[in-house]
Amino acid sequence: MEQNWAGNIAYRAREVARPRSVDALRELVADRDRVRALGSRHSFNDLADGPGTLVSLEDLPAEIVVTGNQVSVPAGVRYGVLAEFLAERGLALPNMASLPHISVAGAIATGTHGSGDGNGCLSTAVAGLELVTASGGSRTLWRGDPEFAGSVVALGALGVVTTVTLDVRPTFEVRQQVWVDVPWASVVGELDGVFACGYSVSVFTDWTGPAQVWVKSTGPASLPFDAKAAPEPVHMLAGESVAAVTEQGGVPGPWLDRLPHFRLGHKPSAGAELQSEYLLPRDSAVEALTRLRDMAPRIAPLLQITELRTVAADKLWLSPACGRDVLAIHFTWHLNVPEVTALLPAIESALLPLGARPHWGKLFHTKEISPRYPKWTDFTELRTHHDPKNKFTNPFLDNLT
Structure with missing residues (x-):
């Protein structure tokens, strides 16, 4: 049975096709009544699934x-x-x-x-x-x-x-420096300063103790307060091998070997996990973090780690950053589907009123999407125009309102 990367979704499609040419793909799409494209299967919900044919693109010609x-x-x-x-x-x-x-x-x-x-x-x-x-x-x-x-x-x-x-x-070259045991109050009190101190910045927290701050920069970087730099490479998850993470210690190196957290040839994160993520307007960030910190006794037992990142605004209709700079709050959960699923409504009760939009490929509970995207009606009309017979729809899309 075909599954997603995490193993929490078993695809219901009646077939998985692997065309070897674009012409073969075109013939297949024209012939089938329901089609969904299947990527690297790193979606934690059933966005990629469907009742008809899943199409893997992995065997298409790969000329770049x-x-x-x-x-x-x-x-x-x-x-x-x-x-x-x-x-x-x-x-x-x-x-x-x-x-x-x-x-x-x-x-x-x-x-x-x-x-x-x-x-x-x-x-x-x-x-x-x-x-x-x-x-x-x-x-x-x-x-x-x-x-x-x-x-x-x-x-x-x-x-x-x-x-x-x-x-x-x-x-371009990037250097990666990690600070550990960073007081949570310092992070929240200087939130904008923390995220401004590098080209790409991630804050890791378990919601109960101090944080880690990972700064990827094009030159020397420092936090806006005193903090302890990691004396040796660290993994954001205690007990996981540091061989999996990209080089740290402020050593300059190629962009592709620093911007991702994980090396291509190694297991990403801890492997057995679920993920959720919510992206909020920057002016709601501190309130959102405060509300989640108050929920730590409920979150922490199910959590491997949370990562905080910032994303600049764009104009793409269904981008969670459409029209606003955002703080992304990412949860990497233990692979416990019933309890994580049961917790999500409470997290969303805290975050959705602040303007949060869920990441499309992660686990979330709400189906009320249209109020969160000003161009949702335009997108619906675009779908109707280009797919009048709903060939590319599936239950995930049908259930959104």
């Missing part, structure tokens, strides 16, 4: 092409593979997520992000998309087209993306 300051990437390529390709040519992506193991198209379709006050989600690097439509035809969109902003973070609802064109930049 650089043209000027852009790169065209087959949708199934993983970020770590793309990063190595670019680095060999003196190029770089503006940002990367914590894991280099995820597919380009899957991350973009869900608004997945890295970190940094000046860095948008990974989807903001998209300059163009090619996709297979419901009829089996092809459609190409470029930044500036009227429907572009509604078609990038699109949850697989507008077709099967085959190629993504991304902006790239010249390669």
Whole structure:
């Protein structure tokens, strides 16, 4: 039985197809009544599932092409593979997520992000998309087209993306420094200063004790208060091997070896886990953290770690950062589906009134999505226009209101 990465979702589709060419993919999409694209399976809910055919893009031709300051990437390529390709040519992506193991198209379709006050989600690097439509035809969109902003973070609802064109930049060096045993009061009291002290910043907390602060910077960095730098490499999870994490200690190195937390060839995080994430307006951040800290006795027993990051505002209709700079609050849970599922409504009761939007690929409880996205009606109309017979829908999408 086909499963997602975490093993908490068993796909219900009647088949998983692996076309070896775009023409074969077009024929398959035209022939089937229900189709969903399947990426690297790092979604913790049933967003990628469906009652018909799941299409894996892993066997499509994987030629990556650089043209000027852009790169065209087959949708199934993983970020770590793309990063190595670019680095060999003196190029770089503006940002990367914590894991280099995820597919380009899957991350973009869900608004997945890295970190940094000046860095948008990974989807903001998209300059163009090619996709297979419901009829089996092809459609190409470029930044500036009227429907572009509604078609990038699109949850697989507008077709099967085959190629993504991304902006790239010249390669650059990054150094990673970790501070440990950072008092929680210092983090919250200087929250903006903490996230401003590097190119990409992550704060790790278990909601009960001090925090870790991981700063990825292009030059020397320091926190806005006195704190203890880690004397040797650390993992954000106690007991896990530091061989899995990217180099620390402030040693400059290539961007692809510092921006992700984990090395491509190693197990990310702890492996057996569930994930939830909520992205809130920056002006609600302190109140959100205060409310969650008060819930620590309920959260901590189910939690491996929480990561806090910032993401810059964008204009993509279904991006959780659409229209506002955000603080992302990410929960890595123990693999305990019943208890985590039971806790999510309480977390959402604290965060949703503050303007939180859940990450599309993580576990969340609410189905009331339309009030959180001003362009939801426009997106619904876009879906109706390009997929009038609902070929690309599934129960996850049907249940959103």
